[in-house]
Amino acid sequence: MTTATETSPAAGVDSAANSWLQKSAAWLRSVGIPTELGSSSAADGERDTTERLKATLRRGNEALSPRELRRLLADLQAVAASEVSDAEGGRLAEPVMQWYAAAQPEQRLDCWRLLCEQFVPDVAKIGQARQRYEDAIGTASMAAAERQLRKALQTPRMRLFQRFAVPAQGMRFLLDLRAQMLPQIKSHEWLVAVDADLEYLFSTWFDIAFLELRSLSWDSPASLLEKLIKYEAVHDIRSWTDLKNRLDSDRRCYGFFHPRLPNEPLIFVEVALVDKMSDSIAPLLDEAAAAADVNKASTAIFYSISNTQTGLRGVSFGDSLIKTVVEQLLQEFPKLRQFATLSPIPGFRSWLGKNAADVWESADKRLRAELGKALDKADPTADDWIAALEQPGQWQPGDPAAKLLMHAAARYLGKSLVKDKPVDPVARFHLGNGSRVERLNWAGDTSTKGIKQSYGLMVNYLYDLKRLDKHRNLLAQGKIPVSSGIEALAKV
Numbered sequence: 001m002t003t004a005t006e007t008s009p010a011a012g013v014d015s016a017a018n019s020w021l022q023k024s025a026a027w028l029r030s031v032g033i034p035t036e037l038g039s040s041s042a043a044d045g046e047r048d049t050t051e052r053l054k055a056t057l058r059r060g061n062e063a064l065s066p067r068e069l070r071r072l073l074a075d076l077q078a079v080a081a082s083e084v085s086d087a088e089g090g091r092l093a094e095p096v097m098q099w100y101a102a103a104q105p106e107q108r109l110d111c112w113r114l115l116c117e118q119f120v121p122d123v124a125k126i127g128q129a130r131q132r133y134e135d136a137i138g139t140a141s142m143a144a145a146e147r148q149l150r151k152a153l154q155t156p157r158m159r160l161f162q163r164f165a166v167p168a169q170g171m172r173f174l175l176d177l178r179a180q181m182l183p184q185i186k187s188h189e190w191l192v193a194v195d196a197d198l199e200y201l202f203s204t205w206f207d208i209a210f211l212e213l214r215s216l217s218w219d220s221p222a223s224l225l226e227k228l229i230k231y232e233a234v235h236d237i238r239s240w241t242d243l244k245n246r247l248d249s250d251r252r253c254y255g256f257f258h259p260r261l262p263n264e265p266l267i268f269v270e271v272a273l274v275d276k277m278s279d280s281i282a283p284l285l286d287e288a289a290a291a292a293d294v295n296k297a298s299t300a301i302f303y304s305i306s307n308t309q310t311g312l313r314g315v316s317f318g319d320s321l322i323k324t325v326v327e328q329l330l331q332e333f334p335k336l337r338q339f340a341t342l343s344p345i346p347g348f349r350s351w352l353g354k355n356a357a358d359v360w361e362s363a364d365k366r367l368r369a370e371l372g373k374a375l376d377k378a379d380p381t382a383d384d385w386i387a388a389l390e391q392p393g394q395w396q397p398g399d400p401a402a403k404l405l406m407h408a409a410a411r412y413l414g415k416s417l418v419k420d421k422p423v424d425p426v427a428r429f430h431l432g433n434g435s436r437v438e439r440l441n442w443a444g445d446t447s448t449k450g451i452k453q454s455y456g457l458m459v460n461y462l463y464d465l466k467r468l469d470k471h472r473n474l475l476a477q478g479k480i481p482v483s484s485g486i487e488a489l490a491k492v
Contacts, residue, residue, distance in 0.1 A: 049073075049110075049117045063106035072099070073114055080119065080160035090166025097164065097173050109188070112181065116193050119157035126152045158197050165205070171260040174198065175311030182313060199314050206258060206266065206312060208320040213328065216253040216268065218244055224263055228253070231265070231308040234344060241287050246270055250292040252300075254325045256317060266312065267321055270304040273297035273333065277460055278342045279441040281450075299338040300329050305429075319433040322463065339463040340438060344445060345454035347424045348412050356382040359408045367407075371400035392455045397442040406440055409457050410489035413437045414482040422480060427461075434468030435461040436481035440489065 047059060053073065055066040064072065078084070079092045100111060129145075129152035136145035164170050178198045185191045216224065229237045237243050247253055250273045255265035272284050273294050278301045283289060302325075305318060326339055352359070360368070360382035372380040375388060388401050395402045414437055416423040422431050431437070437459060444450070444458025462483070464471075471481040482490075 049113050061106075062110070063104065064110045069110060069114070072096075072111060073118060075099075076114060076119070076160060079163045080156050082159070086163060086166055089163035090170065093164045093170065094167050097167070097169070100173075100177075108180065109184070112188075112191060112194060115157055115160070116190050119155060119160055120193075121153065121155045128152075155197055157194065158201060161197060161201055165201075165260075168260075171205070171258070175202075175309055178202075178311040178313075179309070182310065198311075202312055202315045205260075206315050206317065208317055211256045211258055211266070211317065211320075213321075213324050214255055214257055214265075215328070216247070216255055216265075218247045221263075224265075227263075227265060227308070228268065231268070231306050232304065233306040234304040235281060235285060242285070245285070245287045245289075248291045250274075250294050250297070252325075252329065254321070254328065256321055265308055267305065267307050267318060269302055269306075269321055269325055271325065271329070272301040272303055273336075274299050274301055277301070277338065277340050277439065277462075278303070279439070279444060279458075279460075281342060281445045281447075281458065284342070294333065295335075297333060298336060299340065300326075300333075300336055302339070302341045303343075318429055322433055326463070326465070339465070341430060341435070341459075341461045341463075342441075342444070343426050343430065343459050343461055344450065345409065345413065345424060345457055345459055346426060348409055348454040348457065349452065351412055351416070351423060352386070352408055356386050356408075359404070359411065360385060363404055363407060367400055367404055371404065374400055389455055392443070392451065393446065402442060405455060405457070406442065406489055409440050409454070409459075410482075410486050413440075413459060414480050414486050414490050417478060417480070420478050422475075427459075427480075430461040431471070431475055431480060433463070434471045435463045436467075436471050436483060437486045438462035438483045439485060 047055070047062070049069065052059075052062065052066050052069055058065040075092070075096050079089050079096060081089070084092070100108060103111070126149075129149040133142070133145040133149045136142045161174060164174055167173075178195065181191055181195060181198075185195060216228065218225075225243060229243060237246070245251075252271040252273070253268060254271070255268035257265060272278065274292060275296055275298055277299055278284060281303065284301070284303055302322065305321070307318070329336055329339075368380065371385060371388075372378060375384055377384055385401060385404060388395075389405060392402075392405075397403075397406075413422070413424060413427055422428045427437070439460040441458045441460065443456045445454075446456045450456050450458070474481045
């Protein structure tokens with residue numbers, strides 16, 4: 001019996017085809033394919049590169065003269081030419097990379113303009129290929145038509161970037177190029193087209209299938225250890241002694257590496273092997289503390305995860321790193337039963353500054369009255385509470401100011417969503433990987449950075465290996481997975 005929601009095979013094919021076409025159309029918009037050939041992405045009052053290439057003289061603040069622009073375009077076209085091999089294209093790319101390395105920022109901007117405006121797909125071919133695909137839906141020639149459409153959708157810019165990746169230093173060049181571009185996108189929206197192609201290529205080239213997990217230790221090459229110091233983004237490594245402590249016998253450090261960047265970790269995680277869930281970062285960073293007995297460890301604490309490549313923004317492999325590390329740890333320490341983080345809450349203080357009045361009004365009246373007594377104010381306000389928090393060290397976890405702050409943090413982490421995603425960036429990462437908000441820790445990080453970010457609060461995200469998919473499904477439904485303790489705190 002067929003239910004009302006089921007469809008025929010032909011209808012299923014049509015639905016799948018339409019879905020694929022819609023995704024392709026969205027991609028076309030994202031890479032900035034012009035609606036008319038020769039359309040300009042230049043701002044009003046500026047000449048686009050097509051005009052400049054036909055000119056004789058430089059105008060205004062243009063960095064490259066028309067002659068220099070034509071020479072650069074010819075060099076780029078030679079690299080991207082379909083009639084040359086990838087190896088030859090890679091060889092031709094090297095002098096262009098040398099020019100780019102020595103170029104001024106304004107000259108690089110002109111190079112980006114050429115990439116955006118002169119290496120676009122053939123709109124007519126895309127239209128023809130799309131029509132052939134639509135006509136072929138449900139027929140034996142559908143697969144061949146889809147192949148032709150995919151080929152038509154590939155921008156010459158992508159072929160150009162693929163050629164730049166051929167030389168040994170090519171991947172490093174492309175990563176640096178995108179890292180330089182990203183801060184400029186807000187003021188030069190046309191760069192979105194170039195960025196979309198690079199992000200797409202990087203998501204393929206840096207797929208987990210091509211990455212290698214390595215364990216980093218005090219015996220690793222000094223040049224690699226220096227990279228850990230340079231790229232540590234959560235808790236600054238203050239000295240070589242500090243680094244040695246983080247690589248002691250009760251610690252583990254793992255990183256993902258790409259074969260084209262063999263001595264450059266793309267992302268790395270620092271792990272502490274302990275006997276219970278950690279509630280403060282200070283003991284983990286204490287250089288004088290004795291190493292724990294790893295044979296008694298029941299818990300692995302991920303206390304720092306750092307991405308190292310700005311050019312890979314938007315390319316996510318952090319979830320794969322955690323899963324792979326968990327598997328590695330279980331092989332070495334089969335007695336481990338708990339995997340959790342000790343994480344900062346970087347957006348909390350800023351959020352509270354905007355939402356303090358709402359938190360205050362929704363808080364329990366008895367708690368507000370207790371705070372009034374503690375502050376010696378008959379009718380305290382949200383501003384009084386925030387002012388009192390400027391010195392969090394004077395409060396204990398059971399004090400009313402602290403209770404109200406913990407309530408606010410539980411709301412922030414467990415209830416606040418933006419576009420159906422957790423508002424806190426670290427929460428987005430860990431909850432997206434299937435963890436849940438497990439516990440808030442008072443005075444978890446009393447460093448200047450910790451106070452500035454979250455009044456010293458830290459949070460544990462728990463990776464329950466049996467419930468990762470369940471937690472992801474909850475998040476997809478707009479429900480943040482939290483422990484009963486966080487749920488209770490949010491209701492105070």
